Amino acid sequence: MPDTSVEQGQHPRVFVADIGGSSIRLGVSDAPGSVRLVESVPTPVDNWEAFGATLEALAARHIGETGSPLVISMAGAIDPASGVICASNVPCVSGRVLGAELSSRLRRRIRMANDAACLALAEAVEGAGAGHDVVFCVVLGSGVGGALVVGGRVVGGASGIAGEWGHGLPVGTSVEFDGMGHVQPVSALRCGCGRLGCVDTIGGARGLERLNTLLNDEQKDSHTLLDDWQRGGERARRTVSAWLALVSEPLAAVINITGASVVPVCGGLADVAPLIDALDAAVRKRTLREFRERVVVPGVFRRDGGLIGAAIVARQDDAREP
Ligand SMILES: [Zn+2]
Structure with missing residues (x-):
């Protein structure tokens, strides 16, 4: 049963994922400072097809056909000009324009963000650096x-x-x-x-x-x-x-x-x-x-900082849109 995009109250629901070398964690945030983990699955690190299929299935199960964007926090350097990611812990995505390729496969806007940057944003905005x-x-x-x-x-x-x-x-x-x-x-x-x-x-x-x-x-x-x-x-x-x-x-x-x-x-x-x-x-x-x-x-968010930071990125992106 998809977690349909309820947009009650003043904060729209945002979907976030944290992709590491061992697991993909999908979360949902209904308000700043809180992210609820909805599912965690093993990361297919060496198989691009399995990697894409896993994310597609996660999105189908929990986000549904709402068109809601997904912000993904991931270790690795993402070239700002080309969008090409270099991720040593998930070799099957390295060298790909990951955000664009996943956007097309999942039929929704996918925004990639570096995991250290997400963690830093979580600490700076809602954590020890507030x-x-x-x-x-x-x-x-x-x-x-x-x-x-x-x-x-x-x-x-x-x-x-x-x-x-x-x-x-x-x-x-x-x-x-x-x-x-x-x-x-x-x-x-x-x-x-x-x-x-x-x-x-x-x-x-x-x-x-x-x-x-x-x-x-x-x-x-x-x-x-x-x-x-x-x-x-x-x-x-x-x-x-x-x-x-x-x-x-x-x-x-x-x-x-x-x-x-x-x-x-x-x-x-x-x-x-x-x-x-x-x-x-x-x-x-x-x-x-x-x-x-x-x-x-x-730091305050030593475990879920990636997801919390990704939710802040999502809300900052929303605020920029007309
Ligand atoms: Zn070095």
Whole structure:
């Protein structure tokens, strides 16, 4: 039974989807700040025909023939000029003009949006960044991402991925552990993008594990490592101290450059509140502006930010239409 487009009250119903490497989640929003998940299905990552058919069936089951547009939040870079998507976690869509191809197949307007941008919009408009004009949202998941929102609008820029601080900005190659000026070299690691020493090589959960292997010559998953750190383990302390020093430098530079007054952090590492507290302290030591209040804060929408941000994109699109 399709969820027909009820347009009661002052907010029209909007449909949104969050497509990741493991699942496609379809949601519906009847009011700002709330999205109800209606169905979640596995993502056909390697089969384009199955991918299109899955979305078509989801739309038929829940949206029906109402012509309602669908905003899709998805990891990957979408070229603003051509609309071509590069999505490493769903190989079957990479290189396609995905929005246009799905619009034609599903016979409704499909608007594609980058997932980090949706998350940032959710935090900036309805989450931890609400009330701030310039919000830089950081994602510390298995890797590193980010997006910039100014005046309630995502700044995509010519690349469509402005705010992507995980690549191109190198982290330092030495760390001082004892506050006495004794530094230890840290080898720059080769990044998946081909460059050397990107923030992405050490900044996310996998990066933290790599850094621990580099400094302590041991294999440990990020959960165990952060538990050890919170219990005062010496090896974990060395790794997290190095991580804080190496990640806070480029993040402070991003704050200097963008003029952001708040940095909500999303992704798995944001669940460890003491880590975000420590990152905030390390960043504020390094910014040019002296911040008296917290700058780096845990995000509010760490699980459903993609869907909530996509609903904001849908309402912003509606407001632009005559
Ligand atoms: Zn890189």
